[in-house]
Amino acid sequence: MVAKNPSLSDLAADLRAGQRRALARAITLIESERADHRAQAQTLIAALGTNKEALRIGLSGTPGVGKSTFIESFGLMLTQMGKRVAVLAVDPSSTRSGGSILGDKTRMEQLSRDPNAFIRPSPSQAHLGGVARRTRETIALCEAAGFDIVLIETVGVGQSETMVSQMVDVFALLLAPAGGDELQGVKRGIMEIADLVFVNKADGALKSQATRTCADYAGALRLMRKRTQDPDGFPKAMTMSALETLGLAAAWDTIFELAAWRKDTGVWQSTRQTQARHWFHEEVRQQLLQRLTRDPALHDKVTRLENAVANGDLSPSDAASQALADV
Amino acid sequence: MVAKNPSLSDLAADLRAGQRRALARAITLIESERADHRAQAQTLIAALGTNKEALRIGLSGTPGVGKSTFIESFGLMLTQMGKRVAVLAVDPSSTRSGGSILGDKTRMEQLSRDPNAFIRPSPSQAHLGGVARRTRETIALCEAAGFDIVLIETVGVGQSETMVSQMVDVFALLLAPAGGDELQGVKRGIMEIADLVFVNKADGALKSQATRTCADYAGALRLMRKRTQDPDGFPKAMTMSALETLGLAAAWDTIFELAAWRKDTGVWQSTRQTQARHWFHEEVRQQLLQRLTRDPALHDKVTRLENAVANGDLSPSDAASQALADV
Numbered sequence: 001m002v003a004k005n006p007s008l009s010d011l012a013a014d015l016r017a018g019q020r021r022a023l024a025r026a027i028t029l030i031e032s033e034r035a036d037h038r039a040q041a042q043t044l045i046a047a048l049g050t051n052k053e054a055l056r057i058g059l060s061g062t063p064g065v066g067k068s069t070f071i072e073s074f075g076l077m078l079t080q081m082g083k084r085v086a087v088l089a090v091d092p093s094s095t096r097s098g099g100s101i102l103g104d105k106t107r108m109e110q111l112s113r114d115p116n117a118f119i120r121p122s123p124s125q126a127h128l129g130g131v132a133r134r135t136r137e138t139i140a141l142c143e144a145a146g147f148d149i150v151l152i153e154t155v156g157v158g159q160s161e162t163m164v165s166q167m168v169d170v171f172a173l174l175l176a177p178a179g180g181d182e183l184q185g186v187k188r189g190i191m192e193i194a195d196l197v198f199v200n201k202a203d204g205a206l207k208s209q210a211t212r213t214c215a216d217y218a219g220a221l222r223l224m225r226k227r228t229q230d231p232d233g234f235p236k237a238m239t240m241s242a243l244e245t246l247g248l249a250a251a252w253d254t255i256f257e258l259a260a261w262r263k264d265t266g267v268w269q270s271t272r273q274t275q276a277r278h279w280f281h282e283e284v285r286q287q288l289l290q291r292l293t294r295d296p297a298l299h300d301k302v303t304r305l306e307n308a309v310a311n312g313d314l315s316p317s318d319a320a321s322q323a324l325a326d327v
Numbered sequence: 328m329v330a331k332n333p334s335l336s337d338l339a340a341d342l343r344a345g346q347r348r349a350l351a352r353a354i355t356l357i358e359s360e361r362a363d364h365r366a367q368a369q370t371l372i373a374a375l376g377t378n379k380e381a382l383r384i385g386l387s388g389t390p391g392v393g394k395s396t397f398i399e400s401f402g403l404m405l406t407q408m409g410k411r412v413a414v415l416a417v418d419p420s421s422t423r424s425g426g427s428i429l430g431d432k433t434r435m436e437q438l439s440r441d442p443n444a445f446i447r448p449s450p451s452q453a454h455l456g457g458v459a460r461r462t463r464e465t466i467a468l469c470e471a472a473g474f475d476i477v478l479i480e481t482v483g484v485g486q487s488e489t490m491v492s493q494m495v496d497v498f499a500l501l502l503a504p505a506g507g508d509e510l511q512g513v514k515r516g517i518m519e520i521a522d523l524v525f526v527n528k529a530d531g532a533l534k535s536q537a538t539r540t541c542a543d544y545a546g547a548l549r550l551m552r553k554r555t556q557d558p559d560g561f562p563k564a565m566t567m568s569a570l571e572t573l574g575l576a577a578a579w580d581t582i583f584e585l586a587a588w589r590k591d592t593g594v595w596q597s598t599r600q601t602q603a604r605h606w607f608h609e610e611v612r613q614q615l616l617q618r619l620t621r622d623p624a625l626h627d628k629v630t631r632l633e634n635a636v637a638n639g640d641l642s643p644s645d646a647a648s649q650a651l652a653d654v
Contacts (some may be wrong), residue, residue, distance in 0.1 A: 045642050133644055140642065192519065220547055273637040280636040283647030284629075288615045302611075309607040310600040315372050315467070317460055320610030 008040055012047050018084070018146045020118050030137045031123050045137055048144040055259055056139060058164045060154045060190055061174035066200045068107035070174055070242040071153060075108070077248050078149055079116040086142040086150045087111070089122040090135050090160050118147065132163050133286070136279060139167060165193040166275050169268060170255050172196040175217070177210035191220060195235050195258060198251055202239035214239045229271075231261045292323065335367055339374050345411070345473045347445050357464045358450050372464055375471040382586055383466060385491045387481045387517055388501030393527045395434035397501055397569035398480060402435070404575050405476055406443040413469040413477045414438070416449040417462050417487050445474065459490050460613070463606060466494060492520040493602050496595060497582050499523040502544070504537040518547060522562050522585060525578055529566035541566045556598075558588045619650065 011029075014022035030041045061067040075085045087108070111117045120138065122131075135152065142150045152168060154160045165171045173194040191197075197217045202210035218237040236254060240247030262268040293299045305319040314322075338356075341349030357368045388394040402412045414435070438444045447465065449458075462479065469477045479495060481487045492498045500521040518524075524544045529537035545564040563581060567574030589595040620626045632646040641649075 042642070042645055042648075046645055049639070136643065276636045276639070276643065277633055279643035280633050280646050283643040284616075284619070284650055285612055287647050287651050289611075292611070306604055306607050309603045312376075312603070315369070316463065316603065316606035316610040318369055318373055319607050320614050321369075323611055324614050 005040070005043070008044055008047070012044060015048065015141065015145050020115075020145075023118060023141055023145045024120070026141050027120060027138050030141070031134055041137065045140055048140065054139075054143040054147055054150050055170070055255075056150045056152065056168040057255060058152050058154070058161075058168035058171040059174060060161050060164070060171070060194075061200075063155065065174050065176040066242050067153065067174055070198075070200060070240075071151065072108045072111045073242045073245050074248050074251070075111040075117055075151070076114065077245070077252065079111075079114050082116075083148040084116045084118075084146060085111075086118045086120070086145075086147040088120050088135060088138055088142070088150065088152045090131060090152055090154045090164055091122040118142065118145075131160070132167075132279075132282065135164070136167055161190050161193060166278055169262065169271070170195050170258055172198055172251075172255070174198050174200055175213065176201050177206045177213045191217075194221075195230075196251070196254060197221065197235070197237040198247075199237065199239045200242055202247065203241035203244045210239045229262075229265075229267045231258065234258060298326070332367070332370065335371055335374070339371060342375065342468065342472050347442075347472075350445060350468055350472045351447070353468050354447060354465050357468070358461055368464065372467055375467065381466075381470040381474055381477050382497070382582075383477045383479065383495040384582060385479050385481065385488075385495035385498040386501060387488050387491070387498070387521075388527075390482065392501050392503040393569050394480065394501055397525070397527060397567075398478065399435045399438045400569045400572050401575050401578065402438040402444055402478070403441065404572070404579065406438075406441050409443075410475040411443045411445075411473060412438075413445045413447070413472075413474040415447050415462060415465055415469070415477065415479045417458060417479055417481045417491055418449040445469065445472075458487070459494075459606075459609065462491070463494055488517050488520060493605055496589065496598070497522050497585055499525055499578075499582070501525050501527055502540065503528050504533045504540045518544075521548075522557075523578070523581060524548065524562070524564040525574075526564065526566045527569055529574065530568035530571045537566045556589075556592075556594045558585065561585060625653070 011022055011026055015026055026041075026044060029037050029044065032038070032041070059067070059071070061070075071087055075087060078085050108119055112119050123134065139150050139152070152164050154164050161171075171193050173190055173196070175197060177199060197214075199210045199214040199217065202214075214237045221235045221237060238247060238251060238254065240251055242248065259268070262271070291298075292302055302323050305314065305323050308314040309316050309319045338349055338353055342353055353368075353371060356364050356371065359365070359368070386394070386398070388397075398414055402414060405412050435446055439446050450461065466477050466479070479491050481491050488498075498520050500517055500523070502524060504526060524541075526537045526541040526544065529541075541564045548562045548564060565574060565578060565581065567578055569575065586595070589598070618625075619629055629650050632641065632650050635641040636643050636646045
């Protein structure tokens with residue numbers, strides 16, 4: 001199919017050769033909502049196929065925990081090891097537009113200039129389903145472009161973590177030292193999906209506090225059920241200082257150890273298959289729902305029925321039957 | 328609509344009069360998978376309307392924590408207070424059939440003979456979507472039959488907790504005393520939805536251990552983010568002994584206090600509305616997916632596409648488009 005479209009064919013070849021500009025263009029195509037762009041994007045992705053070798057790491061952390069500093073230091077360490085690193089930002093609540101590119105590149109200044117790194121900010125998009133598809137497809141493009149590590153960054157304040165955890169091989173949570181009972185408002189669901197908790201800023205005056213915070217989270221992780229598909233000692237909490245680049249190598253070793261264990265035991269492969277099935281069903285659901293919402297008359301009807309259910313005038317089952325009667 | 332069907336009309340009247348036999352018959356109608364029964368069930372539910380007064384309590388606990396003893400003691404205390412109590416069991420993994428009725432009634436012997444109580448075991452059904460609908464509709468029937476409290480019991484080992492949490496006003500987790508690091512394998516997600524943690528068996532030799540377990544969970548609950556829609560001190564952990572009927576009154580007072588606070592602040596009403604909207608969308612999704620799976624040819628196609636996605640031969644988006652091409 002790509003052969004029929006010379007520009008797509010060139011794009012695929014340039015992208016496979018690892019050209020960052022081609023990758024950026026392909027992602028822009030994926031992010032477009034124009035129907036013809038969507039068709040081209042699907043053709044491109046199908047032509048590129050899947051590359052199962054890249055390590056996909058999810059990283060969550062609320063603003064202020066030092067996420068940019070961490071990604072900058074961690075990414076540079078990896079590129080110095082000869083790895084090619086792609087960084088994708090996922091923020092469904094973001095209303096940032098063009099300015100965000102500058103923003104993301106400014107906050108990771110050195111990494112953005114590294115020829116072995118590629119940084120892509122989050123597009124402004126309100127719809128979580130759309131963000132999921134765009135992120136998944138962008139990961140596939142980065143893998144086709146030969147990146148060894150794809151780091152997907154989220155803001156740690158919503159459902160985006162659960163979504164990202166369904167796309168990655170390893171999920172890490174970055175925290176700042178905190179004291180007292182209520183540790184910096186970590187969403188309960190995030191603790192549930194984290195393979196690793198990194199307590200950042202273990203430097204200067206905060207060092208001892210970081211150690212205590214780390215112990216608290218290690219306790220909380222132990223208290224919860226250990227996943228049967230984890231090696232001994234995981235999920236794990238560690239301290240680090242992205243600013244002083246302390247603990248970054250240990251963090252990488254730990255991620256690598258977990259990934260290697262999962263590959264050896266087949267957990268890696270089975271998780272990816274489960275994730276793919278999940279996204280297939282999610283896509284079916286999204287595309288079906290789109291049919292309901294694209295038609296304005298149908299959309300009004302669904303809204304009316306939803307309100308009737310909320311007010312207790314109709315049962316969910318009854319309302320759903322009515323909503324789908326003409327579909 | 329009910330008027331057109333004399334037997335349904337009688338059933339509705341008997342049910343509204345609080346007759347337990349009519350309630351049991353109506354639930355059997357709801358559980359049936361026959362299309363004509365389904366239509367009758369929908370008509371009945373629409374005719375009965377919704378009663379927003381009953382307090383819906385979710386109760387989760389793994390086998391061995393003393394759930395039956397708790398429900399028996401707690402239920403009898405409530406009926407002695409003049410309340411009418413319905414107990415529903417939700418266990419999507421259950422393969423129990425007719426025998427379970429005897430089982431559930433045996434394990435709550437006194438309560439099952441109490442004229443102000445109604446116990447309904449889980450039907451054997453593999454499909455979570457089906458269990459959700461059946462449970463929701465059974466709750467509506469119990470409310471129409473004038474029950475003051477509907478207690479929905481789950482086994483604490485799967486996705487059924489999340490489902491039940493979307494149907495109830497208050498969610499409680501029952502635990503047994505435990506020691507050491509890994510406290511009895513509580514699923515991480517359950518801690519996330521629990522309003523209350525009851526550490527049972529705080530009697531005899533286990534008493535001091537129960538106190539320690541309670542403190543551990545209180546710490547874990549505090550460590551996680553406090554929901555903004557909670558009064559001070561919630562989520563809360565408490566000890567009790569269902570066997571010695573100690574702490575049951577305190578448990579009820581605490582549930583009542585939380586429910587009253589939520590009613591006063593409007594959280595109750597807004598939560599129920601959000602839940603209703605959720606179930607409407609879930610029903611739309613289920614009914615759409617049923618169309619895909621009911622047709623054998625279509626079902627085969629979807630399975631083939633899903634496997635292609637799992638093997639990396641197709642992207643989820645592409646496969647979903649193909650699956651829906653003929654729908």
